[in-house]
Amino acid sequence: MxxxxxxxxxxxxxxxxxxxxxxxxxxxxxxxxxxxxxxxxxxxxxxxxxxVPTFDWAMVPVTKFLDMVEGFQSYARLYDQNQELRRELQQMKAWKEAAVQLRQENDKLLAQNNVRLDPKLTSVSGVVLADSGSPFRQSVLLNIGSRDGIVDGWATMDGLGLVGRISGVGKTTSRVVLLTDSSSRIPVTLQPSGQRAIMSGDNSPFPPLDFLEHPDRIQAGDRVVSSGDGGVFPAGLLVGQVVERNGRLRVRLSADYERLEYLKVLRSHPAEQLKGVGALIPPPIGKIDSEQQALPPAPQAQNGQSNG
The missing domain is CATH 1.20.5 (Single alpha-helices involved in coiled-coils or other helix-helix interfaces)
Structure with a gap:
């Protein structure tokens, strides 16, 4: 101690x-x-x-450490910039998707405006509310009905071709039976041959053609338009093109059934029909007298011949 x-x-x-x-x-x-x-x-x-120059070896660890700190700070900045770019890319993808959808809708509306139809046919456009298609019935609902003047039986088109017909009208909605539905039967004309046929829906994307007079004159790619027979549809509406599948002539529909968003309903009114027989209009009285005077007298039969 x-x-x-x-x-x-x-x-x-x-x-x-x-x-x-x-x-x-x-x-x-x-x-x-x-x-x-x-x-x-x-x-x-x-x-x-x-x-001082002899102390360079002592400053190496300090310099390396400072470089590591600066590199880590740069990495942190790069990571933040990368995250920001990722967020901006997600926003750009969302904007791109919205722009593509708007462009598709715009193209369809422009296509509807550019469809060449009979000038007498007016139309009203509606939005497809729901697709009630099923394996046994194919139809869609529109947001227009009787208050918009929709009448049962009118034809509907998208921007490309015929889609179907109105089958059931409510006050604010209406049902459209598609051409592919099994209950659909429409008369068509094949161009350029001019042959008439019946396109029958069978719940497939390619409805077949029935009642052809000369099937050998039909070629793949021929245009199919509505004939107007029976007053079912106005004449001249584009339906599609002829294709051959499984040895049978069918129609590739021009309407884009995969994206039915807007439909144009054609206001088609039936042609005026004449009922009854009208009275004959006689010529003036003076003309009748002059014609009777100009006619030679009818020969009279002899008594013997008439009695005999």
């Missing part, structure tokens, strides 16, 4: 002396470094030239 106490009594003053000397040396160094004197400036330059 006494020895330990003697060491502490010896080291305590020595430690204080060393600290005091270091403090004085540091203060002297600072004062010397701040003195503005040519001799001191030469001394500082000589010291820097002598000792």
């Amino acid at each position: 006494a020895r330990h106490r003697d060491e502490e009594d010896y080291l305590g003053p020595l430690r204080r002396i060393v600290i005091a000397i270091l403090a004085l040396a540091l203060v002297a160094t600072v004062i010397l470094w701040r003195v503005d004197n040519p001799r001191v400036e030469r001394l500082r330059s000589a010291f820097i030239d002598r000792y």
